[in-house]
Amino acid sequence: MPPKKTGVLLVNLGSPAEPTVAAVRRFLGEFLRDPRVVNLPRPLWWLILNLFVLPLRPRRSFLAYRKIWDKKGSPLIYLTRRLAEKIASALAAKNIAVREAMRYGEPSIASQLRAFRKAGVDRVSILPLYPQYSSTTTASVFDAAAAELMQWRHIPEIRFIGDYHRDPGYIAAVANSIRQYWHLHGKHERLLMSFHGLPEMLTKLGDPYFTHCERTAAAIAEQLSLQDHEWQIVFQSRFGKAEWLKPYCLDTLQELPKRGVKTVDIVCPGFAVDCLETLEEIAIANKQAFLKAGGSAYHYIPALNDSDAHADVLVNLLLSSD
Ligand SMILES: C=CC1=C(C)c2cc3[nH]c(cc4nc(cc5[nH]c(cc1n2)c(C)c5CCC(=O)O)C(CCC(=O)O)=C4C)c(C)c3C=C
Ligand SMILES: [Fe+2]
Numbered sequence: 001m002p003p004k005k006t007g008v009l010l011v012n013l014g015s016p017a018e019p020t021v022a023a024v025r026r027f028l029g030e031f032l033r034d035p036r037v038v039n040l041p042r043p044l045w046w047l048i049l050n051l052f053v054l055p056l057r058p059r060r061s062f063l064a065y066r067k068i069w070d071k072k073g074s075p076l077i078y079l080t081r082r083l084a085e086k087i088a089s090a091l092a093a094k095n096i097a098v099r100e101a102m103r104y105g106e107p108s109i110a111s112q113l114r115a116f117r118k119a120g121v122d123r124v125s126i127l128p129l130y131p132q133y134s135s136t137t138t139a140s141v142f143d144a145a146a147a148e149l150m151q152w153r154h155i156p157e158i159r160f161i162g163d164y165h166r167d168p169g170y171i172a173a174v175a176n177s178i179r180q181y182w183h184l185h186g187k188h189e190r191l192l193m194s195f196h197g198l199p200e201m202l203t204k205l206g207d208p209y210f211t212h213c214e215r216t217a218a219a220i221a222e223q224l225s226l227q228d229h230e231w232q233i234v235f236q237s238r239f240g241k242a243e244w245l246k247p248y249c250l251d252t253l254q255e256l257p258k259r260g261v262k263t264v265d266i267v268c269p270g271f272a273v274d275c276l277e278t279l280e281e282i283a284i285a286n287k288q289a290f291l292k293a294g295g296s297a298y299h300y301i302p303a304l305n306d307s308d309a310h311a312d313v314l315v316n317l318l319l320s321s322d
């Protein structure tokens with residue numbers, strides 16, 4: 001028997017193809033039609049999506065995308081690509097092929113699975129770049145891979161990594177990056193650990209995301225030997241009218257100065273690489289809101305991005321067998 005040939009598929013959320021209203025509308029259309037992302041009854045959601053969300057939101061979102069887009073394109077896409085390239089160099093010696101895919105937009109999960117098939121890969125590890133599992137993100141990656149493989153006669157062996165929020169290497173890498181940031185820029189009164197939000201209802205229905213976020217934040221605080229008053233967890237990027245996980249990031253930032261906390265550091269451990277939600281919402285919009293509410297210093301600590309430390313964490317995760 002010839003040895004198995006392994007491929008690693010790193011999957012991130014995706015971005016529009018370009019920062020224009022039309023491209024953002026196409027991207028949001030694909031994203032928000034996913035029943036994992038919005039769980040309302042289909043006919044009702046179809047009406048809301050087509051009558052209100054898709055005609056209106058892209059006009060606002062594309063301006064936000066313009067602020068973070070650079071010559072290299074969407075940060076989420078090129079940072080994920082560069083991270084994948086680093087992991088590929090590290091795994092080349094073991095004859096493991098590495099590709100990156102986007103759940104929405106390009107390069108798609110289906111196209112990259114087909115590229116593996118063409119290259120003779122018969123064992124695939126799928127690593128969604130979401131440290132904390134959520135049905136809206138992680139499970140949706142699984143759905144997309146399964147939808148493609150349903151059409152294959154000879155499916156590869158599959159390993160699906162559901163989360164890595166408790167991985168000691170990941171926790172240490174985030175804690176080290178905070179420490180290094182403090183070393184260069186000073187430590188401020190409070191560290192906010194901000195995670196992407198989720199409708200609260202999903203937690204009641206069994207989504208473990210909230211627990212995963214709580215555990216991540218507590219483990220990072222412990223590594224940094226922080227006292228309770230020195231840090232807190234918040235949830236950002238609320239979408240729509242339902243109740244989402246609390247405390248809300250923006251509300252917290254607007255209240256802190258009134259309670260005497262005027263300087264903050266903010267880190268987003270749930271985002272493997274920087275993207276619209278960190279670079280625009282956290283580093284620009286929420287900073288303005290905090291300063292307007294009476295804050296005096298606000299420091300965003302970047303994601304692990306394409307750092308060597310991040311590539312090491314994921315290589316170790318991929319090579320571990322449990
Ligand atoms: C119902 C809406 C949404 C849910 C649920 C949701 C969960 C969720 N999202 C991420 C990670 C990212 N989201 C990003 C952008 C983004 N998210 C939503 C909505 C929901 N997300 C929208 C509409 C958008 C697009 C921008 C906008 O119009 O506001 C991104 C950034 C993409 C980029 O191009 O940079 C990421 C990453 C997680 C981790 C998550 C649940 C845990
Ligand atoms: Fe999102």
Ligand SMILES: [Fe+2]
Pocket residue numbers: 237277281
């Ligand atoms: Fe947002």
